[in-house]
Amino acid sequence: MRRLFPSLPHGSAPETAPQAAPGTDAGAASSPQEDQSRWSVDELADAYAYPVQGQDAGRDGHPAYPVHSAHPGTSWLRANMVASLDGAAYHEGRSQPLSSDADMRIFGVLRGLADVVVVGAQTVRQEGYRPARAREAFAARREAAGQGPAPAIAVVSAGLDLDFSLPLFTEPLVPTLVVTGAGAPSDRIAAAREAGAEVVFAGEGAWVEPARVPVALAERGLRRQLTEGGPRLLGQFVAADALDELCLTVAPRLTSGDAPRIVNGPGLAVPSDFRLEGVLEEDGFLFTRYRRI
Numbered sequence: 064m065r066r067l068f069p070s071l072p073h074g075s076a077p078e079t080a081p082q083a084a085p086g087t088d089a090g091a092a093s094s095p096q097e098d099q100s101r102w103s104v105d106e107l108a109d110a111y112a113y114p115v116q117g118q119d120a121g122r123d124g125h126p127a128y129p130v131h132s133a134h135p136g137t138s139w140l141r142a143n144m145v146a147s148l149d150g151a152a153y154h155e156g157r158s159q160p161l162s163s164d165a166d167m168r169i170f171g172v173l174r175g176l177a178d179v180v181v182v183g184a185q186t187v188r189q190e191g192y193r194p195a196r197a198r199e200a201f202a203a204r205r206e207a208a209g210q211g212p213a214p215a216i217a218v219v220s221a222g223l224d225l226d227f228s229l230p231l232f233t234e235p236l237v238p239t240l241v242v243t244g245a246g247a248p249s250d251r252i253a254a255a256r257e258a259g260a261e262v263v264f265a266g267e268g269a270w271v272e273p274a275r276v277p278v279a280l281a282e283r284g285l286r287r288q289l290t291e292g293g294p295r296l297l298g299q300f301v302a303a304d305a306l307d308e309l310c311l312t313v314a315p316r317l318t319s320g321d322a323p324r325i326v327n328g329p330g331l332a333v334p335s336d337f338r339l340e341g342v343l344e345e346d347g348f349l350f351t352r353y354r355r356i
């Protein structure tokens with residue numbers, strides 16, 4: 064993996080990606096013959112660390128909670144998405160055909176850093192979501208930051224047409240959240256609770272008011288927020304001006320067809336501007352990171 068941006072000062076030796084640190088997941092998984100340039104989990108985690116501030120000092124003296132967000136001092140909402148070169152958010156109903164090994168490593172690192180993963184119900188249904196797992200490589204970092212062993216998954220749904228007998232609801236390390244409106248079907252709310260899910264209300268009707276989601280999660284101490292889409296949920300967050308950061312993988316693949324873009328919602332009256340924060344590259348895949356201005 065190479066860092067393309069921020070670039071090194073002119074005249075410096077070209078940056079070769081760091082070697083995997085001994086004892087990390089990446090180190091264990093690769094040999095020099097396989098991949099000399101794989102970044103360790105810790106190096107990627109540092110590159111993708113949530114912005115921080117305040118007294119609440121955490122790991123390495125870094126303060127423990129995010130700032131400068133759409134909800135200052137309370138939370139930071141980051142999205143992680145992959146798109147084809149021609150802008151498709153999925154191929155044949157799945158994002159996997161657009162992904163790569165490096166994309167999955169970054170996907171895992173972003174989860175490892177998050178308090179909560181917010182996801183739309185259609186992605187849960189389509190991609191067969193399972194509970195997030197605890198990873199040894201993140202154990203010390205998470206403990207130092209006061210986080211649980213794995214991020215909670217928060218499923219956003221109005222109809223609650225979800226299979227509550229799935230491990231996502233019955234076997235998570237930390238209870239799965241179901242984020243819905245107060246007017247959602249009461250029998251489905253009861254079914255979610257019976258399965259062990261925590262129901263979070265963030266709207267008066269059946270639908271969730273997107274701007275209330277980061278606030279409702281932060282009230283539960285879940286401030287480092289990661290949304291994995293899908294495009295319609297992300298469209299809601301963008302329309303509500305609730306997104307702080309976008310981690311976008313650009314896959315060197317064309318799909319054509321009619322799949323939506325990664326943000327699928329009402330057009331904005333005024334486009335929302337983002338600033339480039341970082342670009343990594345591996346096998347032609349670009350791993351970009353943009354922050355809302």
Ligand SMILES: NC(=O)c1ccc[n+]([C@@H]2O[C@H](COP(=O)([O-])OP(=O)(O)OC[C@H]3O[C@@H](n4cnc5c(N)ncnc54)[C@H](OP(=O)(O)O)[C@@H]3O)[C@@H](O)[C@H]2O)c1
Pocket residue numbers: 143144145146151152153156157158182183184185186187189190219220221222223224243244269270271272273291292293294295296297299325327
């Ligand atoms: N490219 C990528 O990185 C990426 C990432 C994720 C997913 N995907 C792909 O995207 C597809 C699914 O995405 P999608 O856009 O169709 O759906 P989605 O955003 O995953 O989910 C839409 C559903 O979320 C719920 N929802 C959204 N906004 C809500 C609100 N304000 N209040 C209450 N509920 C709300 C509704 O659930 P109910 O219907 O239950 O009410 C809605 O039907 C899949 O093919 C998946 O593979 C791609």
